[in-house]
Amino acid sequence: MGSSCNACFAVVKTIDSTMRHITHSLLSFSPSAPSHNPAPGSHLGNNGKVLVPSLGFGFNDQSRTAVVLPDDRILAAGWSNNGTHFNSVLLRFNADGSPDETFGTNGLVEHDLAAGGEFIRSAVLDAQGRLVVGGKLFYDAAETNGDMFVARFLADGTLDASFNGTGLLVRDIHNTPDAETAYEVMVQPDGKLIPLWAHGS
Numbered sequence: 272m273g274s275s276c277n278a279c280f281a282v283v284k285t286i287d288s289t290m291r292h293i294t295h296s297l298l299s300f301s302p303s304a305p306s307h308n309p310a311p312g313s314h315l316g317n318n319g320k321v322l323v324p325s326l327g328f329g330f331n332d333q334s335r336t337a338v339v340l341p342d343d344r345i346l347a348a349g350w351s352n353n354g355t356h357f358n359s360v361l362l363r364f365n366a367d368g369s370p371d372e373t374f375g376t377n378g379l380v381e382h383d384l385a386a387g388g389e390f391i392r393s394a395v396l397d398a399q400g401r402l403v404v405g406g407k408l409f410y411d412a413a414e415t416n417g418d419m420f421v422a423r424f425l426a427d428g429t430l431d432a433s434f435n436g437t438g439l440l441v442r443d444i445h446n447t448p449d450a451e452t453a454y455e456v457m458v459q460p461d462g463k464l465i466p467l468w469a470h471g472s
Contacts, residue, residue, distance in 0.1 A: 347361070356414070359383075395456050398462065405420065405468075407451065419453040
């Protein structure tokens with residue numbers, strides 16, 4: 272990675288063997304940033320880490336969460352700057368940390384869900400293997416009006432239209448412009464979703 276890299280992804284495999292979940296799996300990286308020293312999985316990438324070159328315009332591309340699929344591939348969710356705002360992105364990696372080229376374009380699927388920024392904060396797999404994410408998004412380009420959202424994706428990274436008709440559900444709990452955020456999403460045994468949210472930015 273050269274110093275010309277404005278922002279990069281650092282994928283660190285720290286797996287809870289029961290939940291198959293990675294917390295803070297993608298760390299925003301720049302040459303001047305302080306180092307992070309989690310306990311990586313030794314068989315992922317280079318000493319348990321995979322650096323992914325900047326996506327889009329490379330301004331603060333990052334993610335907070337990922338899941339490990341039953342076949343040990345890793346599906347990460349985050350955001351990438353498109354030049355005007357942040358879009359939602361999904362990245363899928365093989366068990367060795369290489370991009371899964373059967374997923375989207377070189378392992379990447381990007382979604383533009385709103386006129387303003389989208390910030391995925393949580394991810395979980397349901398019983399059918401579909402990815403459910405939660406976070407916040409802004410309706411307007413000025414990002415003055417935002418709410419929490421939950422989205423569900425099929426295995427190929429496309430939105431699952433059987434969920435709320437579009438694959439996307441947005442909720443304004445307090446009817447205010449302050450963004451509520453779904454910091455965690457839980458899937459019940461019957462498939463119903465429970466977003467755990469907080470009010471404000």
